Amino acid sequence: MIIKEIETFPLAVPLIKPFKTALRTVVTAESIVVKISCDNGIIGWGEAPPTHVITGESLISIKGAIETIFEPFLVGKNLLHFEAVFQNLHDIVVGNSSVKAALDMALYDCLAKLSGLPLYQYLGGYQNEIETDFTVSVNNPEEMGEDAKRYVSDGFNILKVKVGKDDITSDLKRIQAIRNSVGEHIKLRLDANQGWSVKEAIYIIRKMEDLGLNIELIEQPVHKEDIRGLKTVTDSVATLIMADESVFSPQAAFELLRTRSADLINIKLMKSGGIYKALLINRMAELCGVECMVGSMIETRLAITAAAHFAASQKNITRFDFDAPLMLAQDRIQGGIIYEGRKITFPTQSGLGITGII
Known part of the structure; x- marks a missing residue:
């Protein structure tokens, strides 16, 4: 199961009511959606929201990290060797935890689909x-x-x-x-x-x-x-x-x-x-x-x-x-x-x- 392509899409959805905490106020849920396609036709989905005050990430940094760092690393990798893929996913760059999470969940989506099981x-x-x-x-x-x-x-x-x-x-x-x-x-x-x-x-x-x-x-x-x-x-x-x-x-x-x-x-x-x-x-x-x-x-x-x-x-x-x-x-x-x-x-x-x- 070779990773063939990684695509990203912006997503923005307004909240019914502003969400307020001690750290921030949110009126719109923004994120970058990730779509991973494999050579066997399996597709995995992921999402990374920008949470500046907690993870330090923005929409621009999330999209940029995927396109310049993670996509070149992941494309061509065999997901059947997923232990090495996940280990290296966390080692190739410091931080960027939401980016890694979006890619991680898309990869797990692919693996569970290959097994024919719901992810849980x-x-x-x-x-x-x-x-x-x-x-x-x-x-x-x-x-x-x-x-x-x-x-x-x-x-x-x-x-x-x-x-x-x-x-x-x-x-x-x-x-x-x-x-x-x-x-x-x-x-x-x-x-x-x-x-x-x-x-x-x-x-x-x-x-x-x-x-x-x-x-x-x-x-x-x-x-x-x-x-x-x-x-x-x-x-x-x-x-x-x-x-x-x-x-x-x-x-x-x-x-x-x-x-x-x-x-x-x-x-x-x-x-x-x-x-x-x-x-x-x-x-x-x-x-x-x-x-x-x-x-x-x-x-x-x-x-x-x-x-x-x-x-x-x-x-x-x-x-x-x-x-x-x-x-x-x-x-x-x-x-x-x-x-x-x-x-x-x-x-x-x-x-x-x-x-x-x-």
């Missing part, structure tokens, strides 16, 4: 149905409470709440407003996106514990490079602490696991560089008794389909954050995962089940 079965097939949370963007407390109530009425029973903007007093008011709006039975996860200092994180988490706000977990409370601070927060509170931006690679995951600096890890294909490295991160975490979530950036159903296939294939992945396609005003992806409210199911076709872009 090719990777392990642990389960064939998962459920996503829904994200509440950071706004004023009243608006966040209203948004949360609407998402719950739409059938979502787990909410991921963005905090870390302004000050911790405002964040506390946001969480109280949401808890008052949705009641006690809805599971709340918080994502500070590195927005708190170590002392702020410990103070507000303990305060929420004292108030009985019943928060399931706090994602990336402190700066991504402050692993020691992350461990201090983890050791100082009863609430589960999840690492996100701190874990871009298996090496970073190893250090976090070695030092027990977090209770959970959020794996994103756009950080790990794709499924090949994400599998390694999850396996190390499983050996250490640390469960994982799989999440995403603001991506279309193409990239989310790849992430969902990976997530469903592995026992140690117990939490799923795949709501991004539900935030988009249009769905331009043909095929792929199927949403029924919070429930996600998988197509029966081999590979990702993606048939095209409209």
Whole structure:
């Protein structure tokens, strides 16, 4: 199975409502779509969004890296020797994790199609149905409470709440407003996106514990490079602490696991560089008794389909954050995962089940 051609296409889809975090505001989901064609007629699809504040990539850099570095390397390679292909894919250039992820998922799409299996079965097939949370963007407390109530009425029973903007007093008011709006039975996860200092994180988490706000977990409370601070927060509170931006690679995951600096890890294909490295991160975490979530950036159903296939294939992945396609005003992806409210199911076709872009 020789890689014959790599094509790229720009994709832009407006969001229904601006997506706001401590790091950025997004109004349009932009990405570069990748199409890999092999000499046996098999086609694989991938996607790379530009997330400047997290991966450092732009639309121009993604397209340029594919055309000038990765395409010359990949074209002519035999994908049946995929171990060497994936190893070299990560070695030929530093960084560019979203580019690597897009190519990686397209290559896995090809391999699973060759096997005649849906990708989640090719990777392990642990389960064939998962459920996503829904994200509440950071706004004023009243608006966040209203948004949360609407998402719950739409059938979502787990909410991921963005905090870390302004000050911790405002964040506390946001969480109280949401808890008052949705009641006690809805599971709340918080994502500070590195927005708190170590002392702020410990103070507000303990305060929420004292108030009985019943928060399931706090994602990336402190700066991504402050692993020691992350461990201090983890050791100082009863609430589960999840690492996100701190874990871009298996090496970073190893250090976090070695030092027990977090209770959970959020794996994103756009950080790990794709499924090949994400599998390694999850396996190390499983050996250490640390469960994982799989999440995403603001991506279309193409990239989310790849992430969902990976997530469903592995026992140690117990939490799923795949709501991004539900935030988009249009769905331009043909095929792929199927949403029924919070429930996600998988197509029966081999590979990702993606048939095209409209």
